[in-house]
Amino acid sequence: MVTREGATRFDPQTGEVLTAPARRRGHRAEAGRLAWPLPLALGIIGGIGWQLGLGWAAVPLLLGAALALLDARPLLAVLALLGGGLGYGSAHLQAREPDRIAPWIGALVTLRGHWDGQFLTLDEPKARVALAPKPRQGPGEVVVAGRLIRPDGRRIPGGFDQAAWLRSQGGLLVPTPKAVLVRAEVKKHVPERGLRGWFRRGLSAHLSPRNAALMTAVELGERGDIGRETFDEGFSVRDAFARAGLAHLMALSGQNVALLTGTLIWLLGWLGARPSWRYGLPAALLPFYLLLLVGATPSITRAVLMGGVALLALMVGRGRPDPLGIVALTASACLLLFPLWLLDVGFQLSFLAVLGLLLSGKLADRLPQRWPQWLKLALAATVLAELATLPVIAHNFGQLPLVGLPANLLAAPIMAVLVPLGFLAGLLGPAGGLVNWAVAPLASALLWVAQTFGSAPVLGWGTLGAGGFLAYALAAVAGMGWLLGRVRGQAALTIALACAALSWLPAQLRPARELVFLDVGQGDATLLRVPGLTMLVDGGGSVGSDYDVGRGTVLPALRALGVRKLDVVVATHADTDHIEGLSSVLRGLPVGELWVGQLKKAGDDPVLDAVLTAARERNVPVRQIRRGDQVTAGPVKVTALWPVGNVWSTADNDNSVALRVEDGPFRAALLGDLPDPAEALIGPGHLTLLKAAHHGSRYSTGEVLLKQTKPKDVLISVGRNTYGHPTQAVLDRIAAAGAKVWRTDQVGTVRWPLP
Template structure:
């Protein structure tokens, strides 16, 4: 894993010909790491684990050292055992699940850590107060899994946040109400005060994210245009700047090494002191997260090698060794998006020197290295970002090139300000303009368009891996450029072709909680009926749930968006949808006068901003796409009453012998007057309210299936009376609160 190094001259010498290092080029930690990955995945019941074990074995054989394959087996045992031990950890909060409780513990911005019992609990919504001692009350519940395409799998994420030395959070305190808060003291409290001393709120929130990885404050900051600072960083391809990683470790240790070198320190101090301080930085200041833990382990190994004069370590071997250490203690970090992006980015960076050599030699070397590192890090993380977030930044390269020098100054300056505590203002006069410049970069590039992407299937990941292998082979000089390009294009074509040969034909009933959002997509027509909403909450369902789901499903534009009526739980989310995707037309059942309904006004304002035509829908209006037709059944051509529900848009979807009716919130008797006809599928009106889905409607429509869009609520939806009426009609009930998102294929 090392090469020769002359401690006097600093020259790195390759091993002599015929030496063992030349004969066996694969570091022993690589098959061990692949074995651990395979063992963890197999424990989780994922067949990908077998591929990881096979890859480790093949690499050992190809390296002409088959005995290394024994390390694959050892790694599999360690990974499986570590995951098994974590899974057996008892849930100490289980006796209180479902109860109203008051908890006292330390809030770190992510979890509430309790002393008795020794457990960690997630809070929803997250308190606006910063880290410190909290007394908080609410109801303790089990976390939910992924309920919409592209949605957040809270249960899986919580499972990944524990380890052999840290309790795994297994419960969530909902409607968390803070009763008492004492700001954090000690080193972290001192450091945090220094970061914000003398700074306006937005730069202060940015520096807290950059130096401590705490993004709670920056998540509440918005630019004047209305979009959040956090979203701007993501859309600009700069989200990694707010996640502690190797960049922080490299800049801080590099600055310290430069200062010690200027003072004439010997190598044992020049490299040993930064190596000794890294664990202090990790454990006492920033905390163990996947990306920073990986960076500290790799940085510490490199510094120790330099300290003892062993030269440059094998980069791939160090990456694998860091993965082994992380996964041994935190096995389910393997499923954490931060862990995946951190290691993928580093693997991409390992080839940046090779790519820089292929760029024009007349370009400055620093520019060639910066371009190579940015491009390869983005390419290496591309499939995970596309799959997880449903969109890819298009301006990441120029944004990162502008942000890099700003970060090179901000990270060490901010660290000094933090060390000064309340006196951090002595340094923050220089931090303020740099932070403002970085925010300007994010704001400017964050307003650029992004490329939307759908969820990747197993075939997509395999195709990308093959294309990446071909590209890496070209950079290493083992594959001709033409062959690598052909392989990449072939893989892209193979992933693009199935969607063109078999385009989706389905109704998708999105789980948006107590609300409605239905997607119809067939060749030639993509229609969203309602976009959910959150009554009495500042959570943006459109931005946080509906848009990610649409992107995960591969929806890049909407031909029609329908606002059935002005209720918050149906149309509030449409404002973000209209701003987030191209929309051909907005249909509204009852246009009110401006000022009569603020929620509908917001939707119409968003349509006006994006120049989306607005159409007031009436019975008989129709749109067709091949054999599929969508017909308006209601409103009848006049305002039925002053109640929004009475004027709700009702639609019938027909595709051959398949017929479905979507009735919004229409009550009885209006629902029985729409003339829905014989139905295959009925979407029950008003979430199963006792005032809808009456016997007359069920007799007229005789549906075989009834879909109820409903979430956790205090209204008693769906009522027992409605469920009994549906059962008496002989129809099967499908509920989004029980099943999550329901995808209904069309013939």
């Protein structure tokens, strides 16, 4: 019966009579498609960015409010503003955390605490510090000596911002590491006991060192041991995984949680357990897995929280919850506890990959129907995860894998068996060998996939600017519109190609013209790049350390600068701090020619031998340079000033390659470690810029050279050292000559534009 006009309505599709309240509820259900945690998460991101003083902080706040208003739910806009306040407050509280280690900065100390493979947690005071170099010993109780210093920021393009990373590793419940113990020497080590110690022994039982290192990385996320492993070709296992697009396999993430919980759910189902047990038991075990075994890193924390929410929903019969809502709720929880995870690359990659996976079903539906469904889903998931993380990988690592799709398709089934088996071996502890007979061939197969695909070329990419991120965002929106059926494929492709062209054109229209003096610590590495010539002079090195400066510092810097090949590499002389890093450079980038000053007999100098071996492996011609040799590129001319034709001395420094760079009125001289009196004989003429020889040693940059060259500026490449470089005598001589000093230990990398 109709009591008032319009109070009831007949629905011809369902046959139901809808009352006015029912219609209003239906309208709200249709309008309320926005998951409420999304504006909250956007607000929290904006609040953290606001506290950190980031210029884009207002964007997520406004976006969250706008989405709420467009969804006709203004209360969600208030939630976005509340999230902004919570994010700001969380970041503010972390910034006010007391620095308990401050009184000992700069001092030689002996510390006692628990080493977890990443940080040393001190017994007293309650604080955490990083160790450099990382101990070769595994996690456990340690006594370690060294000097406490403040961490460095990013001092080189594409380099590691240690200070920012350490800040991101603390939170409201965990102290932030505020110092680094350098030249760390372990005095005492007691291997880790308890669950983690038991588990680690099971992972390595009866396995080769390389397979054991891989399993420790795959199951516990500890990559210290695998980072020291190399393949026969000379490149590291970690590099191979990265070049093959498989680096995520050694970072604990949703894949581990999905495989382990999936295996347990299948086993409980096979045993006939009820849904409350089948889903409730894995959900209950996840917090113990996170807190007692693997630790709270960004990617695994995200995976555990998301997995726990999904399992609880299945346990109570709510079915599959809204995936975007779970992602937003998980991000909110993570960022409120660890606000600076927002700037952590692992956090960004983890959430971007998941957001990409949310659309994998849409892409799978567009693939040919005759293909198997599992293959379509695997292809779609891999492609979208790689596309979603593309800008972060390109920006932070300077290269993009080209073989990630086939490598992941081969690695996925191996991981599906390897992760549960490895976990079982860990649970068995010393008896893990009962399972590791099956783990060993699977681990070897995974290493073979990484080695095979890791030898493939990669696409070099420079650091992205704001324009690059904007271009990617426009292309991503167009791609999402196509997947959701709101943008035609031709239009989406046109937008994507236009964005790619716009991001590629600026570098072509205004190619770089500069000298770049890379901050490689106590060493030398100078890059000259002009149209037609890219030359690297020396590649740094670490005397008495196993840190690979070429792989860890120089190559990332070159990639960040957009260098995809080197026409000439110069090894000035056979000192470790100048040429040790060139071996990795020669293996990591195409090189046209290697210049050396004085060749030695094989076996006379192992560092030079390693560089020459790398050149032979890559078929790089080796040229012995003499005074007068030169190379030109347009108006730029590089001339060798030293060594002369005859052997001047048997000392390495006396035979350093010295170069003069000329570009119109600009003149610069790069002198290696050339000492006085040899430097006074090279005759470089008047100079705009002099790169001081031998890091400011008192034996170089003499008065005669300064009077001859009359430089306006002097560059000293130097780092922390015990030699007293640069000496006060050299600084006084430069000041007397009226030149300005630039030091890499004070200002970091120096980029000197050419006319």
